[in-house]
Amino acid sequence: MKHIKILSRNRLQDTMLTGTCEKCSASCQSACKTSITVGNTICYTKVENK
Amino acid sequence: MIKGQVHVFTYKDKNIVLDVNSNSLFTVDELAKEIIHLYPSFTLAEIIGKLNGKYDENKITEAYQEIQQLHQEGIIYSEGVLPEEEHDPEEFEIKSMCLHVSHDCNLRCKYCFAGTGPYGQKRSLMTFEQGKKAIDFLVSQAKNTSHFEIDFFGGEPLLNFSVVKQIVAYAREKEKETGKKFDFSLTTNGVYINEEVEEFIANENINLILSIDGRPEVNDKMRPMDDGSGSYQTIVKNYQRINSERSGNADNRYGRGIYTYYRGTFTSENLDFANDVLHLSDLGFKRISVEPVVLPENRKYAIKKDHLPELFEQYDVLTESYLERKGTDKEFHFHHFEVDMEEGPCFSKRITGCGAGYQYMAITPEGDIYPCHQFVGKKEMIIGNLKEGFTNKKLMNKFRNTNIYTKPACKECWARHLCGGGCHVNAYGFNDDLNKPYEVGCELTKKRFENALYLKVLELEQE
Ligand code: SF4
Ligand code: SF4
Numbered sequence: 001m002k003h004i005k006i007l008s009r010n011r012l013q014d015t016m017l018t019g020t021c022e023k024c025s026a027s028c029q030s031a032c033k034t035s036i037t038v039g040n041t042i043c044y045t046k047v048e049n050k
Numbered sequence: 051m052i053k054g055q056v057h058v059f060t061y062k063d064k065n066i067v068l069d070v071n072s073n074s075l076f077t078v079d080e081l082a083k084e085i086i087h088l089y090p091s092f093t094l095a096e097i098i099g100k101l102n103g104k105y106d107e108n109k110i111t112e113a114y115q116e117i118q119q120l121h122q123e124g125i126i127y128s129e130g131v132l133p134e135e136e137h138d139p140e141e142f143e144i145k146s147m148c149l150h151v152s153h154d155c156n157l158r159c160k161y162c163f164a165g166t167g168p169y170g171q172k173r174s175l176m177t178f179e180q181g182k183k184a185i186d187f188l189v190s191q192a193k194n195t196s197h198f199e200i201d202f203f204g205g206e207p208l209l210n211f212s213v214v215k216q217i218v219a220y221a222r223e224k225e226k227e228t229g230k231k232f233d234f235s236l237t238t239n240g241v242y243i244n245e246e247v248e249e250f251i252a253n254e255n256i257n258l259i260l261s262i263d264g265r266p267e268v269n270d271k272m273r274p275m276d277d278g279s280g281s282y283q284t285i286v287k288n289y290q291r292i293n294s295e296r297s298g299n300a301d302n303r304y305g306r307g308i309y310t311y312y313r314g315t316f317t318s319e320n321l322d323f324a325n326d327v328l329h330l331s332d333l334g335f336k337r338i339s340v341e342p343v344v345l346p347e348n349r350k351y352a353i354k355k356d357h358l359p360e361l362f363e364q365y366d367v368l369t370e371s372y373l374e375r376k377g378t379d380k381e382f383h384f385h386h387f388e389v390d391m392e393e394g395p396c397f398s399k400r401i402t403g404c405g406a407g408y409q410y411m412a413i414t415p416e417g418d419i420y421p422c423h424q425f426v427g428k429k430e431m432i433i434g435n436l437k438e439g440f441t442n443k444k445l446m447n448k449f450r451n452t453n454i455y456t457k458p459a460c461k462e463c464w465a466r467h468l469c470g471g472g473c474h475v476n477a478y479g480f481n482d483d484l485n486k487p488y489e490v491g492c493e494l495t496k497k498r499f500e501n502a503l504y505l506k507v508l509e510l511e512q513e
Binding site for chain 2: 025
């Protein structure tokens with residue numbers, strides 16, 4: 001493509017549609033303590049499977 | 051059905067496009083950027099009409115067709131469906147617990163949300179008996195959870211260090227008995243860190259959240275000791291010792307092995323807070339999280355809407371410094387710039403944000419159970435106690451059923467799958483409504499994500 005460069009191609013909307021696996025962080029208690037933002041938390045399952 | 055949405059913005063020389071539902075990331079040239087702003091509301095002929103004179107018609111057609119192709123393939127403006135989740139309203143699995151082992155503190159921080167320790171109640175320490183009950187309760191109510199996260203919090207938890215040690219020892223016994231695992235963290239102001247504490251945290255693999263606001267004058271103005279003197283000299287000495295001992299953990303992040311965060315707060319007194327982050331980096335600290343104070347607008351030190359332009363500039367300064375220091379011995383990680391496009395949590399998690407009140411709870415020295423550490427002291431938010439268990443499942447269900455698609459502002463917001471809907475405490479505190487996020491916080495969140503996405507673009511371009 002000449003005008004658009006795809007840097008990261010994902011299908012977030014198709015992931016775990018039937019509930020969470022409950023492994024990711026449930027609160028901001030272990031880092032910033034004021035506000036969780038999900039974009040900077042980690043999926044433990046993906047890390048474990050690496 | 052969740053309709054397709056993109057966020058287009060320019061940062062420095064990059065035109066960046068985020069596809070909101072898929073979390074895909076693109077860069078585009080100026081022409082494609084202009085077309086994306088008009089697409090899909092306008093037809094090709096209309097877009098040519100609007101952009102003619104500025105761009106060659108063939109080029110407009112070419113760029114339009116690229117966008118159209120990606121759209122048809124579901125790569126941009128991608129749609130989604132809401133997850134189907136059914137919960138038994140009587141059943142909960144809380145896996146994270148904040149143990150308020152001390153409702154007392156040796157500092158008198160001016161912005162403290164705990165009212166310098168007691169959360170508007172009496173100063174008190176948790177007994178070992180109460181801590182034991184909390185561990186037992188945690189394990190008994192979460193039958194399917196194999197991994198628990200526990201934070202020792204206060205006030206200052208090291209004022210009750212002997213009980214912290216007893217609770218950890220008890221939990222280790224429980225691990226053997228039940229096969230479940232406990233990860234611990236300690237949030238401390240650092241004054242009482244000594245050899246004994248260091249040995250304990252090293253032996254027990256305790257994660258650390260170490261409070262410090264940055265430059266000495268900033269820290270000491272806001273975080274004085276109970277006798278009014280500054281805390282900076284004492285804590286920096288302690289933190290640097292810890293930092294050298296735990297340097298092997300510098301790359302570990304929240305949720306990945308053993309980690310150490312240096313956690314500061316900025317207020318209206320230090321709107322130039324990038325200097326505080328850089329000061330912490332100069333001290334050799336690697337994982338830094340410096341957060342805006344959350345206080346009502348009429349309170350001294352509060353962050354207000356008028357401060358936003360200056361704060362945005364500060365995030366830009368940090369972005370530049372982050373790049374300059376990358377690969378040098380001053381490299382640092384800023385918590386809010388660490389956005390994963392591929393390794394982050396799944397869609398279901400992103401919709402709900404934190405698990406306050408249904409996956410997370412805070413326990414006071416008296417045994418009251420709150421949905422989150424920051425709700426402590428707001429009696430109407432009590433969801434139970436250690437004697438009777440959960441007593442307000444209605445409220446717990448309210449937390450569980452509040453998500454970005456129940457919040458009108460979040461539903462339309464481009465940052466929603468990165469943000470998760472903001473902090474419940476802020477929504478409740480500022481707007482008296484869990485479904486109405488705190489606006490100033492939203493503006494800061496969105497700015498930080500734009501900068502983080504810019505850094506991500508640079509990283510991906512180098513791969
Ligand atoms: S930034 Fe604000 S409006 Fe956007 S998703 Fe987060 S809380 Fe909701
Ligand atoms: S984001 Fe807010 S409500 Fe959620 S755990 Fe953190 S402080 Fe509590």
